[in-house]
Every structure is written in structure tokens, then in C-alpha cells.
Amino acid sequence: MYAAAGDGVLDSLAGWVRRMGRVRCDGGWYGKADPYGEQVLAVLSFRYENGKEPHILVVGIDQPSGGLAVDALVEEAKFLDELDLRPTPPESVAKRVLDAFELTDRVMGARVADTLPGVRPFAITRARTVLARTSHDTGPAGSQQEPSAEARLEGLDVSGPGVREAFDVLxxxxxxxxxxxxxxxxxxxxxxxxxxxxxLSEAAIEAMPEVVRAWTMRQGGHPDVLRQIDRDAPRLPGLMADDSLASLNKRLSMAAKDR
Structure with missing residues (x-):
């Protein structure tokens, strides 16, 4: 009886109400929002099951603050044309979105855009929809991950002394x-x-500046970053030799290593 009554209510609703939540995700994108990647954009595109009303969800994530979601908006699909983002598995993007909102909720007084609270429920619901459908269709959510930093080692000469050690620490x-x-x-x-x-070994300390430069070139080779490396790299051997700068954990590890 109650199910039949419910069907009657649904039939009385406007078509757009019945379509709420019934969307499919067309793709995901992830990339820098500024030259240094201090803020990144996580983007998911959707359209309703009838193929109409394509739209994208854009979430701004602040990196220096630990990965907080600081802004979100819903735009037309053409908004993507203005962004320089790389295609990324939607489930990976959705997980980043949910992790960012979870972190924001944990931080009291987090500084976010005035527009974020209004879009937040929509953004979380859309991201959860992506993970729910991924889990149903292809197995555990997150099984397809963004390429790891390790994959970006290709092309970097690791044969030199200390290079691999330096890269792993980086x-x-x-x-x-x-x-x-x-x-x-x-x-x-x-x-x-x-x-x-x-x-670090002496070889790794010596190799570190070139490893950092190589990583910087893979990140776009921004001149300001390269200049900063040139300023700081000559100081590295002296800083590494100064035991007073070592944390307690490092001192304990060094003491255990010397035994």
C-alpha cells in the first residue's frame, strides 16, 4: 500500500525532480590551479541519464594547508576549455574530493570561499555517486589510481652514485x-x-641538487623554482653535517645505525 502511494507521489513530481541524483559521470580531471600547484583543481563531469544537461563539478584543494577543500562550483562543460588539467580516473578524483572535504570538516575555522557551503552537499553527493557506481561496476573503489610519482622516474638517469637514494628521499x-x-x-x-x-650517504647528498632539478623540470621547470635550488643547494652539505639540526627521531635512528 505504501509503495503504491509512493509511486503516485513520484508521478506527480516535475520531471527534473525525478532525475535528481540519476546522473552518470563522463570523466575526471586533476591539475594545477596556479603555476606552483599550491592549489589544485579536481573536476568531475556529469550528465543526467537521459543524456541532457551536462555539467561539471570543480573543487579547489589547497595544498599548503594539508589538502583542504577551499572552494567548489558547478559550471557548464565548456568551462573545462579554460583549464589546463590532465584526464584522471573519475574514482581517483572523487576520492580526493571526499578526502579534502573530510579534512576541511575536521579543521575548526578553516578559511574557505563564501561560496563553498552552498555547493558542499552537492559536491559530496556527486563524488559519492562516482565511488558507489565504481564499486558496483568494477570492484573496490580506488582500484584505478593516479600514476604514482615512481612512474615519473622514467628518463632520469639512476645509474649515478646516490641518485636513486636521493630520489627516494625526495x-x-x-x-x-x-x-x-x-x-x-x-x-x-x-x-x-x-x-x-x-x-643520506655522501653520494646521495652530492646527487640531490641534480635530482631536485630533474624533478623540477618534470613539474614544468618554473624559473623561480630553479633559481631557488641554485641558492639553497650549495648549503646542503653543511646543513646535513650539522647534527644540531637533526630531529629526535633522526638522532635515535643514527645512534641505532652506529651500534
């Missing part, structure tokens, strides 16, 4: 935020993070 620092590579971040890596956290 990738540990870069983590999942591979697109974020600014003068400030490269300086933090060379002058703060390495002396504080990394235990």
Missing part, C-alpha cells in the same frame, strides 16, 4: 601532493626537512 617528502612544487617548498626541503629528517 619522493618521501613529496608524498601524494606531487603537483605542489614552489620556491618555498623546495627551499623547505633542501634547508629544513633534509637536515632534520633524512639520513
Amino acid at each position: 619522493m618521501e617528502f613529496v608524498g601524494e601532493r606531487t603537483l605542489w612544487w614552489s620556491p618555498a617548498r623546495v627551499s623547505q626541503f633542501l634547508t629544513q626537512w633534509l637536515p632534520r629528517e633524512a639520513i
Whole structure:
């Protein structure tokens, strides 16, 4: 009886109401929103099951703050023409969107755009729809991942002494935020993070500037980043030799290694 009554209510609704939520995802894109990738854009495109009303969801994710969702908007598909983004598996984009919103919800007083609260429920629902359909159609969500940083090692000469060791340490620092590579971040890596956290062989310390330059070229070779490397790289051997800069974890690891 209740099911029959429900069918009657549905029949009385406008067509656009009945289509709400019944969308298919046409594709995903991910890329830099600025030259340094300090903000990235995660984009998913949709259209309703009848093939009409194509639209895209665009979510801005702030990298220096840890990956917060700071803005979101819904636009026509032609908006993609103005963006320089790379095609990315939709489920990977959807997971990044949901992770970004989850992080934003955990941070009290997070600075976000005034437009974000109004679009947030729509964005989360759309992203969940992508993961739900991926899980139903092709297995566990996230089974197709964005190419790892390791895949980008192709073309870099790893035969030199210490090169592979240096690259592995760089990738540990870069983590999942591979697109974020600014003068400030490269300086933090060379002058703060390495002396504080990394235990490197002399060969790896010597190779590190060229490895960082090679990674920078893969990220677009921004002149400001290359100039920052030139300024900071000569200081690296001295900083690595200064034990007072080492964190407690590094000191403990070095002591255990010497036993």
C-alpha cells in the first residue's frame, strides 16, 4: 500500500525532480590551479541519464594547508576549455574530493570561499555517486589510481652514485601532493626537512641538487623554482653535517645505525 502511494507521489513530481541524483559521470580531471600547484583543481563531469544537461563539478584543494577543500562550483562543460588539467580516473578524483572535504570538516575555522557551503552537499553527493557506481561496476573503489610519482622516474638517469637514494628521499617528502612544487617548498626541503629528517650517504647528498632539478623540470621547470635550488643547494652539505639540526627521531635512528 505504501509503495503504491509512493509511486503516485513520484508521478506527480516535475520531471527534473525525478532525475535528481540519476546522473552518470563522463570523466575526471586533476591539475594545477596556479603555476606552483599550491592549489589544485579536481573536476568531475556529469550528465543526467537521459543524456541532457551536462555539467561539471570543480573543487579547489589547497595544498599548503594539508589538502583542504577551499572552494567548489558547478559550471557548464565548456568551462573545462579554460583549464589546463590532465584526464584522471573519475574514482581517483572523487576520492580526493571526499578526502579534502573530510579534512576541511575536521579543521575548526578553516578559511574557505563564501561560496563553498552552498555547493558542499552537492559536491559530496556527486563524488559519492562516482565511488558507489565504481564499486558496483568494477570492484573496490580506488582500484584505478593516479600514476604514482615512481612512474615519473622514467628518463632520469639512476645509474649515478646516490641518485636513486636521493630520489627516494625526495619522493618521501613529496608524498601524494606531487603537483605542489614552489620556491618555498623546495627551499623547505633542501634547508629544513633534509637536515632534520633524512639520513643520506655522501653520494646521495652530492646527487640531490641534480635530482631536485630533474624533478623540477618534470613539474614544468618554473624559473623561480630553479633559481631557488641554485641558492639553497650549495648549503646542503653543511646543513646535513650539522647534527644540531637533526630531529629526535633522526638522532635515535643514527645512534641505532652506529651500534
